[in-house]
Amino acid sequence: MTAAAARVLVDGLSCSTVSVFDRGLGYGDGLFETIRFAHGKAPLWSRHMQRLADSGARLRLPVPDAALLLREALVAAAGLDHAVVRITLTRGIGERGYAPPATPQPTRVVAAFDAPAMGGDAYANGIRVRWCDTRLAQQPLLAGMKHLNRLEQVLARAEWSDATVAEGLLCDTAGDVISATMANLFAVIDGVLVTPALERCGVAGVARAEVLAIRPEANVVRLRPGELARAAEVFLTSSVRGILPVQAVGNTVYVPGPVSRALQQHWRGLGFPMEQA
Structure with a gap:
């Protein structure tokens, strides 16, 4: 529509x-x-x-x-x-x-x-993601909110037109990984589920909150790009798109893993119309 x-x-x-x-x-x-x-x-x-x-x-x-x-x-x-x-x-x-x-x-x-469909190759095999040059400014007074000022995301999304790249990852001005342009980020690193801290900038998504609620072992951390490169699996969370595995960030390749698969199953259990991955 x-x-x-x-x-x-x-x-x-x-x-x-x-x-x-x-x-x-x-x-x-x-x-x-x-x-x-x-x-x-x-x-x-x-x-x-x-x-x-x-x-x-x-x-x-x-x-x-x-x-x-x-x-x-x-x-x-x-x-x-x-x-x-x-x-x-x-x-x-x-x-x-x-x-x-x-x-x-x-x-x-x-x-x-x-609503966009929840299914297909993106959910089964993951999406390609790139790093954005745009950096998120740190402003704790607004951090976490979904306020109407989205110009940073607009500038970041304008950085690419390649239809095979579904999302872009954003760091803040200190170089910490924060999120994708329209989703939050999770990764499994050294066997631990982690997601970036959002006290200084970024949107605290409701899908992120759901994952943190059902996965209390997850850690909220300051995450550097080099640490993300070591992850066993990476996925994005979105209230509109659900759980999207990441198959590549630039030239770093990942494979959808058991954590993202389990969370996709949880999304189906919530009542979202996801096809079997």
Whole structure:
């Protein structure tokens, strides 16, 4: 489904426009969640709502009731067996200037799209990934949030046009591995499941949170590119795409392993429509 064909609600009404004075447009002042639905169910809904609530508190941005958001998400996704629903929340309309309004009236946008398939060669054999030259700036005040400022990811994704490369890995300005452009990263190194620490930058994904919850032995670490090259297996996690094994990062080759396979099975158990890998 194209953007023009998406089902969109703005503040609960069928609409596809917002004010040019909205702070989300002017300053990126807001948050968003991208949620996968399967047959009217969103297995990771509670994790999305928890992140939205936590991020809203950090930004002092009022967050709508989760029950209201779910009702609107189901309206937008009606008729789609497999949907991706994006919930965008901005601080609403304000006066010119950075100072936020004392009593903000947030704008909420709920849009539904056809979900990409979970299956095929990418899930069975893994994807090719490259290193990005773009570096993520360190800003602990925003770290972990899925805020509307995604220019670093836009610049990183613009670095390649090779259709055989599915993702790019990002380091921060200190040289630590952080994530892919649209997913979190896990690796098995010396028999230990690890994922990069995100206290300084990066998005703390809900799929990452699910993996950490069911794999309490996993370690959150500062990860260097050289350490990743020693990994026995590498995979990406995404609330939209699920568990994606990595077959290569540049010229370093990996093989999908038992951890990524077990997590793909867990995703099927959650209710996501993954084909057998």
